[in-house]
Amino acid sequence: MLWLKALHLIFMVTWFAGLFYLPRLFVYHTMSEDQPSLDRFKIMERKLFFGIMTPGAILTIVFGLWTWYANGWGAYAGTQWLHVKLALILVLVIYHIYCGKLLLDFKHDRNRHGHVFYRCLNEFPILILVAIIILAVVRPF
């Protein structure tokens, strides 16, 4: 059970490393103009998204659900924190998919946003992370 939770947290950190770094790469990508840099950013973004972020997301969810199953599906009955956490995770998954869409736009040289947009986008997962950690650790309700 504790091993499942440890793996859940390890993959959560992996997922968030990508969620924080990918929009950062988009900022630098937007600001570069020479072809070798543009090509290099495309490779870095693809490897980060498909090699780190997406496996991290899937394994976080798998080990989260597994931890829940190991504790018993009824273990959190009467509390609301896990339901709110799951709703925030749904928002995070939508954000993740949106990042994938932006990645494809860059891949096909269709990016239409400036670096300020990506700097703002970068703040979004921080808010979700803070909310989920408070829900999971403090369990206010």
Ligand code: HEM
């Ligand atoms: C579908 C996705 C997820 C499910 C089903 C899930 C479920 C769970 C469960 C059942 C626990 C164990 C609670 C206990 O010890 O009784 C847990 C712990 C935890 N989860 Fe998740 N989780 C998911 C995603 C996430 C994400 C995305 C994050 C971070 C942003 C996260 C952060 C944590 C933390 C920090 C703990 C440790 C809480 C503690 O023991 O103090 N989880 N999760």
